Amino acid sequence: MSSAASLQKLLDETHVEPAVFELRPDYRALLIAVDGLVPGPSDEASNTLLEKAEAAAQAALRERKVEHLPHVAAWREAYQSFGAKPNRTRNSLEALVRRADAGLPRVNRLTDLYNAVSVLHQIPLGGEDLDRYSGPPRLLRATGQEPFDTVASGTPLVEYPETGEVVWCDDEGVTCRRWNWRQGRRTQLHEGTTTALFILDALGPITTEALLTAGEDLTSHLLLLGPDVVAAQHLVGAGTGLG
Template sequence: MRDLETFLHGAHVDDAVFELRPDYRALLVAVDGLAAVGSSSEDELLAAAERHAGALLETSPVDELPHIAAWREAYRAFGAKPQRTRNSLEALTRRAPDGLPRINALTDLYNAISVLHQLPIGGEDLDRYVGPPRLVRAAGNEAFDTVAGGADVVESPDPGEVVWCDDAGVTCRRWNWRQGRRTTLRDDSRSALFILDALDPMTDDELNAAADDLVDHLGRLGPDPRTARRLITNPNA
C-alpha cells in the first residue's frame, strides 16, 4: 500500500519560484484506492461550473477576474505571454459557458472544482510518477512528452520557465498551462495527485475549501479511497 504522506513529504517548490511570486501556495492532495470509472459521473457538477462561469463573465471580463488576473501577472514574471498560453483556470473559465470538456470522471471532477472555486488545478496519475513532484525553473533541456500536429513528440521547456517535474521529466509546463501525456489521468487510474495553485488574493481558507470539495467528491469514486494533503508555502514569507 502506498504511503501517501511520505510521497507528499518529498514534494518541493524551489526558492527561485517563490522569488517570482512570494505569495504562491501549492496544496497537494494525494489519493489512493480509486475505482476504475470510465464515463463521467460528474455531469451535475460540470453543469454547475458552467453556470458559475457564465455568471462571473456577465459582470467582468475574464482577464479581470481576480485570480485569473493574478495568474496572468505570474506568467509575465517568467516571460510567458498570457494571451497566447493561458493558465488552466482562464482556459476553462473562457470555455465553460459554451460547455466544459467531458474527458473522464477524475479529469471532469477537478476541472469542475477548478471553475467553481476559481483556481488552477492539475490532476496526475500517481502510479506513473518517478520520484516526488517538484516545481522549478527549467534549465531548458528537460523532456516533456506531448502531442503536436496529431503526432507524439518530446519537447523541452524554455529556460527559466516554471515547470512541475519528477525524476523522469516535466509533468506540466508553464506552471499550470499544459500537462504531459505520461502522467495523464486515465479511465483506469487508481491513484492520483492533484495540485491546487493559489496566489493572492485567494486566501488559505478559500484554498482549503476547494480541497475539501475535491476530497468530498473523490470519496464517491471508490469504496474507501485514502487521501492525504500537504500545503507548501514560501518559507521566507
C-alpha cells in the same frame, strides 16, 4: 494499493525552489494524493457538478471579462514574470472558464470532477496519474534541459521548456509546463487511473483558507469514487514554513 501513510510520505517530499517564491512570494500549492479510485465514464453526478461550474462561470462573466477575474489576472501577471505570453499560453483556470459558455468538456468522472472544482473555486488544478510518476513532485525554474513528453498534431514528441520557465517535474522530467498551462503525456490521467496526484495552485487574492476549502471539496468528491479510497494532502508556500 498505497496506504494514506505512504501517500503522505511522498507528498511531504515535495519541493518548491526558492527561485519560484522569488517570482511570487504569495504562491501556495496544495497537493492531494489519492488511491483506490474506481475508474468510470462521465455520469450523472459528474455532469451535475459540471453544470454547477458552468453556471458559476457564466454568472462571473456577466460582471467582467475572463482576464479581469481576480485569480485569472494574478496568474496572467505570474506568466509574464517568467516571459510567457498569457494571451497565447493561458493558465488552466482561464482556459476552462473560457469554455463555460459552450460547455465544459465531459471526459470521465475523475477529470470532470477536478475540472468542475477548479472552475467553482477559481483555482488552477491539475491531475496526474501517480502510477506513472517517478519520485516526489518538484516545482522549479527550468534549465531548458528537462524533457517534456507531449503530442503535437497527433504525433508524440519530446519538447524542452524555455530557460527560466516555471515547471512541475518528477525524476524523469517535466510533468506540467508553465506552472499550470499544459500537462505531459507520460503522467496524464487516463481511463484506467486508480491513483492520482492533484495540484491546486494559488496566488493572492486567493487566501490559504480558500485554497484549503477547495481541497476539502475536491477530496470529498474523490472519496465517493470507490469504497476503499484513501487520501493525503500537503500544503507548501507562503506562511506555511514549508517548501
